[in-house]
Amino acid sequence: MFEGLKKRWKYFVAKQDARFNEKADPKVQLEQAIAEAKEQHQRLRDQAGNVIANQKQTEMRLNRSLEELEKITANTRQALIMQADAVAKGDTGKATEFGAAAESLATRMLQIEHDVDDLKALSLQATQAADQAKAAVQQNSLSLQRKLGERQKLLSQLDQAKMQEQVNTAMATLTVAVGTDVPTLNEV
Numbered sequence: 575m576f577e578g579l580k581k582r583w584k585y586f587v588a589k590q591d592a593r594f595n596e597k598a599d600p601k602v603q604l605e606q607a608i609a610e611a612k613e614q615h616q617r618l619r620d621q622a623g624n625v626i627a628n629q630k631q632t633e634m635r636l637n638r639s640l641e642e643l644e645k646i647t648a649n650t651r652q653a654l655i656m657q658a659d660a661v662a663k664g665d666t667g668k669a670t671e672f673g674a675a676a677e678s679l680a681t682r683m684l685q686i687e688h689d690v691d692d693l694k695a696l697s698l699q700a701t702q703a704a705d706q707a708k709a710a711v712q713q714n715s716l717s718l719q720r721k722l723g724e725r726q727k728l729l730s731q732l733d734q735a736k737m738q739e740q741v742n743t744a745m746a747t748l749t750v751a752v753g754t755d756v757p758t759l760n761e762v
Contacts, residue, residue: 600728600732601729601732604725604728604729604732607721608721608722608725611717611718611721612718614714615711615714615715615718618710618711618714619711621707622704622707622708622710622711625700625703625704625707626704626707626708628700628703628704629697629700629701629703629704632693632696632697632700633697633700635693636690636693636694636696636697639686639689639690639693640690642686643683643686643687643690646679646682646683646686647683649679650676650679650680650683653672653673653675653676653679654672654676656668656672657669657672657673657676660672
């Protein structure tokens with residue numbers, strides 16, 4: 575029962591589409607198709623912009639992490655140098671304090687190195703995605719340009735067909751108006 579109803583519905587929809595397509599103005603349909611292609615291109619450009627922005631943000635985070643890693647590395651070296659100086663002077667309290675600071679900085683440095691490695695991988699993926707997005711936009715842009723060129727051609731053909739139809743109508747009217755009293759060129 576449901577299958578029969580489903581088939582009838584599909585038939586009804588197809589029949590309505592056929593009626594619509596018979597009466598639809600080709601010029602309007604063409605403009606709708608071009609407008610849809612332009613909207614799709616804009617959506618693709620927006621998505622590509624988001625992908626590229628994500629790539630730039632990832633690169634900025636990577637650069638900040640690298641700068642922080644440099645600072646922490648320098649601070650760790652400084653703490654170790656100060657610890658060695660304190661040991662050389664025999665100040666075990668300061669040496670222990672500087673050793674603990676160096677250890678804490680080293681732990682932070684390891685964490686940042688891990689973050690940098692993760693960000694490098696993420697940056698590589700984001701760069702690849704951005705390159706793919708740029709290529710997709712470029713390809714879609716070329717496709718849109720072809721469609722716009724086709725539109726001009728189709729509009730020209732449509733206008734030509736309308737003019738031919740008007741000429742045919744005028745000729746038919748002229749033939750009816752003149753009637754059979756006057757011989758045609760073929761008859762002469």
